[in-house]
Amino acid sequence: MGKAKVAPLHGHCIPRFELCAAVLAVQISETVSTELDIDRNLFRFFSDSKVVLVGIDTFGPWSIVTRKTRGGQANSKRWALLFTCLSTRAIHIEVIEELSLSSFINALRRFIALRGSIKEIRSDRGANFVGSVVNLNIASINVEEGPVHKCLEDKQTVWIFNPHIPHIWEECGNA
Incomplete structure (x- = not known):
């Protein structure tokens, strides 16, 4: 059987990508704070998805x-x-x-x-x-x-x- 001409829609969306990016940023900040001995309270994260x-x-x-009526349109x-x-x-x-x-x-x-x-x-x-x-x-x-x-x-x-x-x-x- 051949492939469909229309690609299926995936569950990827902008809020999901933003959430993944936020999780990745927190993980990276933990690594940076432990390696450089920086207080974690100094990190500020913000999102501007507007x-x-x-x-x-x-x-x-x-x-x-x-609408169509009896007498016409x-x-x-x-x-x-x-x-x-x-x-x-x-x-x-x-x-x-x-x-x-x-x-x-x-x-x-x-x-x-x-x-x-x-x-x-x-x-x-x-x-x-x-x-x-x-x-x-x-x-x-x-x-x-x-x-x-x-x-x-x-x-x-x-x-x-x-x-x-x-x-x-x-x-x-x-x-």
């Missing part, structure tokens, strides 16, 4: 059929929120129903629940973010105060706006 940098971009809309639009890890270039896509503040906050919360907390978010003040100023009837986009700031402050996350030039997260959205 996603450090994330780029955010939105793209869409797509017209999709949400009911269409609606969906957008995608693209999260890009700037260290590994891994991408995560969240589908949102509308370009609203509550949809964005919910998508951000889903991302943090799945991937872990974020230290820093980077995005530009491009058309998707600046264009929502007109739709929301507000003076400007300001994450320094309001519901987005509260959500980010709870997670100890900083949002930095870059000038509008093509970035890694936009390249992933155009692919």
Whole structure:
């Protein structure tokens, strides 16, 4: 019999690797402390498993059929929120129903629940973010105060706006 074309999933995951690395670090510290006659209380171990940098971009809309009725089809639009890890270039896509503040906050919360907390978010003040100023009837986009700031402050996350030039997260959205 030939091998399957799809490799089986292994039980390896990031938390397991972090645990193995922590056990190895403790074993190495014991060896170092006995060889060099250093007090074990001087060793400090910490883990930073957070996603450090994330780029955010939105793209869409797509017209999709949400349900079929007797008279025809009911269409609606969906957008995608693209999260890009700037260290590994891994991408995560969240589908949102509308370009609203509550949809964005919910998508951000889903991302943090799945991937872990974020230290820093980077995005530009491009058309998707600046264009929502007109739709929301507000003076400007300001994450320094309001519901987005509260959500980010709870997670100890900083949002930095870059000038509008093509970035890694936009390249992933155009692919």
